[in-house]
Amino acid sequence: MKILFLFILIAPITYADNDKLDFHLGGFDYFYEVDEDKPKRLSCEEFVQWRSEKWQTYSLYENGFPECQSEEVPDAWVESKKSINSFKVIKCDIPCTVYRMPFKGSESGYYMGHIRSTQEIYIKDEIKTIENAGWAEIAYPWYREWYSFEYKGDIYYTTKANIEEADKLTTQQILEICSGSEINVIDILYTGENLDKDCLTKEFNKVFKTQKKIDWLGEEYQVEIKDYESNQEIKTITSIWGDTCAEKCIPTKDWIYEAGNKFWYLAPYTDGAVDILMYDSKEPLIIKYVLYTSTAVRNNLIHIPNQKLYSLGSGDVEILDIDLNQMQWTNNGRKTYFLEGGAHWYNSKSNLNFENETLEWEWINTSDSYRGNQCMEKERYLELSGMDKNAFINLEEVCYAY
Numbered sequence: 168m169k170i171l172f173l174f175i176l177i178a179p180i181t182y183a184d185n186d187k188l189d190f191h192l193g194g195f196d197y198f199y200e201v202d203e204d205k206p207k208r209l210s211c212e213e214f215v216q217w218r219s220e221k222w223q224t225y226s227l228y229e230n231g232f233p234e235c236q237s238e239e240v241p242d243a244w245v246e247s248k249k250s251i252n253s254f255k256v257i258k259c260d261i262p263c264t265v266y267r268m269p270f271k272g273s274e275s276g277y278y279m280g281h282i283r284s285t286q287e288i289y290i291k292d293e294i295k296t297i298e299n300a301g302w303a304e305i306a307y308p309w310y311r312e313w314y315s316f317e318y319k320g321d322i323y324y325t326t327k328a329n330i331e332e333a334d335k336l337t338t339q340q341i342l343e344i345c346s347g348s349e350i351n352v353i354d355i356l357y358t359g360e361n362l363d364k365d366c367l368t369k370e371f372n373k374v375f376k377t378q379k380k381i382d383w384l385g386e387e388y389q390v391e392i393k394d395y396e397s398n399q400e401i402k403t404i405t406s407i408w409g410d411t412c413a414e415k416c417i418p419t420k421d422w423i424y425e426a427g428n429k430f431w432y433l434a435p436y437t438d439g440a441v442d443i444l445m446y447d448s449k450e451p452l453i454i455k456y457v458l459y460t461s462t463a464v465r466n467n468l469i470h471i472p473n474q475k476l477y478s479l480g481s482g483d484v485e486i487l488d489i490d491l492n493q494m495q496w497t498n499n500g501r502k503t504y505f506l507e508g509g510a511h512w513y514n515s516k517s518n519l520n521f522e523n524e525t526l527e528w529e530w531i532n533t534s535d536s537y538r539g540n541q542c543m544e545k546e547r548y549l550e551l552s553g554m555d556k557n558a559f560i561n562l563e564e565v566c567y568a569y
Contacts, residue, residue, distance in 0.1 A: 185289050185318045190265065192280040207508055208321065211235035214268055214277060221274055226299035239315065239322050240268050246297050251290040251314070255330050258285045258337055261355075261408040261436035269294050269313035269324040271303035273462060279323055283354075285337055291315045293327065307383070307416075338408060338434050341370045346430070354476035355434045356454065356469050362423070362430040364392060367404065374407040384416055395422060401441065409436045426450050444468075444489060452491065455479075463502045468494075470521055477519065482512070493520050497531070500568070505551045512537075512568040515558075530558045532566035542566040 209217055212235050219228060227233075233243035257263060259282045266276030282288070292315045296304065303310045312327040339350050339357060345366035348359040371390040374380055381387050388405060395401035402423040409419035422433040422441050426449040433441055438459040445452040451471060458465040466479035472491060482500035489495070498515045505511070514531035533540050548565040549556055559565065 184320065185316055188282065188288055188316075188318060189284055189286055190280060190282050190318055190323075207504075207506065208279070209267055209277060211238050211241065215241065217277065218268075218270075218275070223302070225301055225305075226297060240294065240296075240324070244268075244297055244300065245294055246311070247295045249293045251293050253290060254287045255290050255314075256285065257282060257288045257325070257329050259283050259329065261434065263325055263329040265323045265325050267323070269296055269315070269326075270301050271307075271310040271326065272301065275301045275303070276324065282325065282329075288316055288330075290330070291317055291322070294324070309382070336370070338432075341367065342432060345370060351474075353469055353471065353474055354467070355436075355456075356471075357432040357434065358471075359430055359432075360428050362425065362432075364402075364404075364423070368392065371405065371407045375405075380407075384410070384418065388418055392423075395441070397440065397442070400424065401443075406434065409434065411438050424451060444486065445491070453489065455484075455486075457484075466498075473521055475521075475524075477521075479517075480515070482514075487516075492522055493518065495519075503552070503554075506553050507551070509569075528558055529560075530554075530562065530565065532562065532564075533568050534566075537568040539569045540566060541569050 215232055215235065218224065219232065227244060230243065233241035235241055262281035262283045264281055265279045266273075267279050268276050270276035294313045294315060296311045296313065298311070299305055300311065309328055310326060313324050314327055314330060315322055315324050317323075336344075339352060342350050342357050342359060342362070345364075346359045346362045348361055350357050350359045368390045375384075375388045375390065390405040390407075392402050392404045395403050402425075403420040404423055406419045406421045409421065410416045411419055419435065419438050421435070424431045424433075424443065429450065431451055431454070433454070433456060435456065435458055439457050440459075441454065441456045443451045443453070444455050453471065454469045456467055456469070458467070463481040464483070465481055466484045468477045468479055469475070470477060470491075479496060480498045481502045482498045485497045485499070487495040487497065495516070495518045498517070500512045501515055502510060502512055512533070514533055515528055516531055517526060517528040519526045532542070542564045545559055545562055545565050548554075549559065
């Protein structure tokens with residue numbers, strides 16, 4: 168009797184491209200056909216040229232333009248490099264910024280997007296950049312330390328600080344400790360029961376006593392819980408992960424709302440504002456929050472019954488009508504980019520159906536009162552912007568602030 172053995176050759180599985188990574192390229196505008204903040208990816212040579220045109224180049228071009236050996240950071244900008252090629256855990260309860268090159272800031276490293284939530288990531292290399300590479304690197308030396316990773320065939324960079332120590336607790340874990348309840352998470356909103364705020368203060372203060380946090384902020388901070396100025400039913404608490412940086416970095420505020428034994432905890436990664444738009448009795452149904460970033464005002468809405476986050480876009484938002492099924496709003500001074508680069512601002516009116524998650528929107532021309540206002544023929548603008556033509560049906564020309 169002959170036994171036939173069938174051998175199947177299976178190619179080794181590679182995780183290097185991080186195809187399962189929850190990585191959002193550009194901004195968080197989930198419904199518009201063209202992501203308003205999605206940047207063009209620059210080649211290495213294009214990046215070298217782009218960076219050279221910024222007002223301050225520090226030590227990057229002291230020896231002339233660096234040579235691009237590949238699509239990764241040029242060797243001339245790297246002090247040391249170590250191959251990792253293994254999985255690590257990236258903790259992005261506060262979204263982790265991703266850059267085209269390993270330099271801190273959108274005007275230095277070229278912003279590409281954000282990683283959100285705690286997850287595994289396959290790291291390619293650990294990199295330390297040269298001294299005096301930028302303002303942030305001079306003020307905060309840990310911004311010289313980066314990890315590279317591959318996503319859909321392209322290389323990106325995130326600061327090494329985003330890969331947290333194994334024993335560092337996340338916001339969700341601390342809330343679980345201080346409530347003894349299961350925590351539900353929607354974007355940056357954490358909900359649970361029986362929150363012990365004294366425990367929360369104690370656990371947060373432990374973080375502010377760590378040397379790493381003191382080095383980052385320049386001093387040790389104490390956690391404070393106060394009334395929120397815009398709504399005294401909401402409390403603010405000194406954030407352990409959110410911060411805002413100018414000449415120095417300071418912690419921002421998280422928000423806590425309680426009704427009965429339940430709590431809703433909102434943890435933005437930067438300065439912001441919050442408003443509860445709808446309640447069921449005293450329990451929130453729809454929460455709107457705003458994030459003030461260095462380049463735009465980002466408006467977001469959390470629909471708690473749907474367990475969903477919706478982006479309302481940038482600029483000043485006015486809610487025209489809202490219920491659990493739909494909402495209408497306008498944006499004034501919304502930011503977008505041409506396909507080949509070039510930020511400009513416009514106005515819009517939108518209608519979102521929460522039930523089937525369909526969005527209709529229309530472009531509203533800016534007026535002559537806008538600084539830098541200019542207009543062009545509609546077809547030319549659509550060609551340069553790549554926007555959905557259905558938003559411009561009633562327009563012959565398109566006006567925006569440049």
